[in-house]
Amino acid sequence: MLEAAWEALLIVLHPSRIGFMFLGIFIGIFVGLLPGLSGTVGMSLLLPFVFGLDPFVGMALLIGMVAVVHTGDTFPSILLGIPGTSGSQATIMDGFPLAKQGQASRAMGASFFCSMVGGVIGGLALYLTIPFARPLISAFSSPELFMLTMLGLSMAGLLAGKSPMKGIISGLLGLLIGSIGSAPAVAEYRYTFGSLYLSNGVSLPVVALAIFAFPIMITMLTNKGAVSNHGPLKRGVLTGVMDALRNKFLVFRSAVIGTLIGFVPGLGGSVVDWIAYGAAQKTVKGNSFGKGDIRGVIAPESANNAKEGGSLVPTLLFGIPGSGTTAILLGGLTLMGLEAGPRMLGADLPVTLSIVWTLVFANIFGALLCMLLIRPISKISMVPGEKIVPFLIVLLVLGAYQSNFSWGDLIVFVAIGLLGYVMTILDWPRPPLLIGFVLALSAERYYWISIERYGWSWISNPLVIALALFIVLLLSGGAIMKKFSKSVESGKGVSS
Template sequence: MFESAIEALLILLDPSRLVFMFIGIAVGLVIGLLPGLGGTVGMSILLPFIFGMDPYTGMALLIGMAAVVHTGDTFPSILLGIPGTSGSQATIMDGYPLAKKGKAATALSAAFFCSMIGGIIGAFTLFLAIPLARPLVMTFGSPELFMMAMLGLSMVGILSGKSALKGIVGGLLGLMLGAIGAAPAVPEYRFVFDSIYLYDGIPLAVLALGLFAFPEMVDLLTKNNSIAQTEELKGSWVEGIKESIKNKWLLFRSSILGSLVGFIPGLGGSVVDWITYGVAKATIRNNEFGNGDIRGVIAPEGANNAKEGGALIPTLLFSIPGSGTTAILLGGLTLLGLQAGPTMVTTDLPVTLSIIWTLVLANIFGAAACIFLSKYIAKLCMIPATKLVPFLLIVLVIGAYQSSRHIGDLIAFIIIGLFGWVMKRLDWPRAPFLIGFVLSISAERYLWISMSRYGFEWLLRPTVIVLVVIIIALVFGGIWLTKTSKKSQETGGISF
């Protein structure tokens, strides 16, 4: 496996692939910089452009973006006190007070350094999971793969948003929309209404762009504010890195915890930063968390990027997307001719290893770029939304039209965009909708194969029973953890 890892690194270091990785890094940093967007929007924007790419180049672009979103989102969290993404909420608790004390550069450098180390640890966790998960994955048949799809759907449906019922309904709506077009197992077309455009179903890129990117653009435009109010960064950049090294065990512990939480489908996101922040607050004596303690920045920032490596384990090896970002990534694998599951640790193992290397390199280059370009990024924060959003909307329209180059792409983009905006205004979670859509085809295919081969006997298979028990346990555990997360957001941390 070591030889395969070296081979994957050499493939990734090809100049043409490095260029696309750097493009992904640049997009990820900008997306993180804009409050409210996040990795799902970034992945939606890039997805249409991977058509025709080889798997290594396409993954370099997508993973390069996803790896650094939680590095770029540090700017609005610390400078404004506004979370760049849902995963940077806890950083505000001490990062923003540090900025008000004239230590913005110190807080930013600590956050960037910890994000880099956390991302590397997350990639290493994914690397270690491959030999451990390979024997398990190889024993899975269609019944087990169907139950794994149900696991991903049920976890995200329950854990998205404040209402479990809304999450479940959103997931079911996604399953229904995914049924449009050709059936995966029999020669039938469903819900096409004599429209040639719908024969192949709604393109994933159009759905993702409309559901996530379009509503965010509308909200940014209506607010009509620049991202930041000042471009001056005070404090010592070196001091932040020194503080991170001084608290190396806190950084390491938070990164490991972030990887473990990221592994559980549906938990990552806004939960991981509050969990690590709460653990740090409860275990560190004589702390001043909430009043500008640098350790309150180190803990959540180390976990944010580490969770990306953990989240890729169920996505790549078990076809379980744990978030909107990994759901789109799962669709990206399909567009590149790959299939998540056993093949990712056998015939497509070099691609998996290249993803790990991309995580490592992207986190290093992303952190370095944030440090060296901070002065310019601070100026970028001053651009009014009225000037920035029209440019982004053009990119979205081009991306949507690239899906099938049919006028139906644009019509579907607008309709789904308006629907996504309504969902957001009514506080309905959109991630379950997207994941239901992504899992609909595979879930239907595996269910059809299982029923045709085994009848109802597959329900009595030991591995299926174990997965059912795991689903029930994780659902009830997830409900408890969601309630705990709500309390932590109200009190500014988790009490243990």
Template sequence: MLEAATAALSSFADPAMLLYLVVGVVVGLVIGVIPGLGGTGAVAVLMPFVFVLEPNQAIAMIIGAVAVVHTSDVITSVVLGIPGSASAAVFLLDGHTMAKEGEGGRALSASFIASTIGGIIGIIGLTLVVPVAQPVVTAFGSPEIFMLIVLGIFLTAMLSKGNVVKGLVVAAFGMLLGIVGMSPISAEYRYTFGSEYLTEGIGLVAAALGIFGVAEIIQLVAKRSSVADRNVSLGKGWGRGARDVVKYKGDVLRGSGVGVGVGILPGVGATAGAWLAYGQAQAIGSRRKGARFGQGDPRGVIAPSAASNSIESGGLIPTLLFGVPGAAPFALLLGVLLMFGIQPGPDLIEQDLDLVYFIVWSFAIASLIGAVLAFFMARPLARLSFVSFPVLAAALIPLLFMSGFQEPLNLGVFYTMLLLGIIGWLCKVCDIPRAPFLIAYVLAIPLERYYYITVSAFEPTEWMTRPFVVIVALLLVVTVCVVAYRNIKAKKSSSDEDEDEDPAATTNEDGIHVPPFVGVAVTVGALLFFVAAFILAADFTPNAQLFPYAASILGLGLGAIALVNDIRQMRREGGPGRIEGAFKAQLRVVGISILWLLAFVWLVFLVGMYVGTAVFALAFLLVVARMKPYLAVIYVAAIVGALYVLEEFAELMAPVGWLM
């Protein structure tokens, strides 16, 4: 073990390796501060470079982004009161209060240092777990791994914020999209419809960027405003924040411990972990004199900061040891490993232990570098929130679509990304968690492979009664019961409120009321998709039918439950509702956004990436961003130049149009 750890550390004697790690860190810090994109967006943007790098270089870059994304998303929460991600919302309580009192620097300093310590503690936990877990992991057979994958997908859906049943429906949707292309069980293509593009499946980069990145752009691109509208004031107290971390070291350690524990459990996620850490800090700290939780107490920043980063490092444990990612960024990391033929689990521990420790060192070094850079980049990163979003989108749109193009090298991927972006936006509107989709998509092929091996090698009574399988099944049952009880209790509390209150007060995560018929329409669309998938599977061979049938039936059953819930909700609200108010305004914005994206896609199809980007960006900046013509021309030249640099020096491929 020591030899493997030393060999992994020696890899960073190569300056190029450190350079790739730093690139990942910088991208993670920059993307992490943009609300909505977060860690998944940062990793997805870097995914195209995987195809032109050596395995260790690509892994170092991806780990660099994952390690620091929760370091930078604190900035907008503290300074502006706008969460950079869902997990960063906890910093509104004390961090933003401190900033309003002129101590934003103190809050950020404490957060950066605590998050670095939390990440390192999480890595230490992973290092200690590897030798202990090695005999357990190597004893796992296909039934155990199959059940772990099922557990990861179900827990992600059931414990994510939003509609639990529809979270499971979107997971089934992700499973079916994940098996498009060549079957791992039989030498035949599935769901390709004769398309050469689909024979290799829907690219992981395209799926991630579509469901997350494009979905955010669709919602924001037509708004002529910035994320924030107040002056940046980081305030004072940078040194005092460092002293706070030393003073409240117990909160750092407890927050880190909570983070590691949450990270190990697939599906719980950074948001729950951050609030759990805040809760335990408040429970312990409130008994002490001078506690000001909710009014600017530094412990309200320190504990969740330590937890947020230790969750990411703790999340490496199930990802590497069992091949079950606990969150969307780790699903992408798992996808990178699988691209290089690296299968997490028993084989990785037995044969590639040095790679495990390479990832460990990458995370630890990235955490340290990220903390140092965050101090210098805090002010300029915060200022990103004051840039009009259309100005950012003019550069983001070509970058996202060019990134998605790299895996299939087929322009058909542009339509896939746009369609998934629309689906991702519908998920946001209907309060459906999107992480289950991506995790199910990545795990679809491993899940099918282990499912086939399990049902082929074991009798049902044999594999279902294995001790670990029974434990996982019981854990699933307990989780379902807890979630069901929580939902029933929440509904009962809601029904006990004033009966005269407007029933249309139910809103989505953006605070916008969505008419009930929209949820019904989305569910019906999902049911039709599963029916079509089931019918089309009839043309496959018996072995290739097994998993599509199982996923389709699962989706139909869950979709039926979701439809019943939607109809009940519609009755409670007195009918299907009407498109009006804020939702009508949002639809107008989304419609304009989709038309602009379609215009970009068609331009690239017609005249290629460079000319298409230039024409699109210039028109977009003049019409939507309302930028002055000479500034627009300069900015467009910079965007096209950046794409050229990516093609020449990063070896990315630019799409060629029909005419040029």
């Protein structure tokens, strides 16, 4: 294992792969600092460009971006009081009050350092999980893999926030869109309406771009004007780093919480920061959370980057996407000729280990870069949205068109984009739709293979039953954890 890790390190350190990793880091910071964008939008922007790339190069680009999104989202959260992504909501509670007190640099210094430490711990957790996962995943056949796809689909309810039923319906809609084209088990085409373009199904990059990025563009155009009216930033980055070092046990404890939550598909994203914040609030003595306590920044920022390493475990090793970002990552693996599951621990183990190294390096370099760019980036985040949207629209159109080089891609892009915008207006969750779309083909394939090989006897398989029970426990436990995070959030909202 150590020898394989060393070989993967040499691969990652190749100049071309380092260059793509830094490109991903810059894109991740840019996506994070713009309020309203997210890792899902950034991933959907990059996905069309990884088609046919060397897997090591493509993963360097994608993981480099994902690793630092929750580092870059600190800028709008602290400077503007607006969450850059869903994982930076709790940072606002004490980060924004610190900014209003003229201590924004201190808050960002602590945040970036904690993000770096949390990301490294998350990468280490991913590496340590590999030896234990190998014997388990090698025992999985088509029935167990079908149940794992069901586990991924069951995350739709957890990703829906207050309305699990909306999440389930959104996931079913994704399954419906994913079933367009040729059926894997029978020689027929579905929902093509006589269109040759639809006979190959709808392209994943087009769906990802449309469902997430398109609505954001419309929202940024409608919300005109700059948000921030803060004056020049004062110094204090090193003070924030020292604050984090003085609270090293809080940093480590919050990072472990983030990693463990990342292991559970569907929980990460919007709850990890609140759970870490609530745990810190209950355990830190003499705190003044909500009024500008630096420890209220340290806890959520340590957790949200560590979560990324934990969430890659079910994504890469079991093919279970727990969020929109990891769902698109699964699509990226497919575009590069890879498949999540046993191969990631066998023939494609070097790629898996390269992801671990990229995750660690990207968190370190991304945090250091953010510290150096605090002043210039704080100015960029004040640019009105209507001046940024034209540049992003060009990227969206190019990304959608290059999927199949067909005008049909642009038509589907607009159609699904309008669907995504309507879902945004009606407060319907969009990540479950993408998860349903990504898992549609594999769920159907594993189902038919199980029926053909084992009839209906596979239902009594002990591992299948165990996975079914785990799905029930996970959904019920996830509902409890969401209620806990919401109670903390509402409590802080009242106190502030």
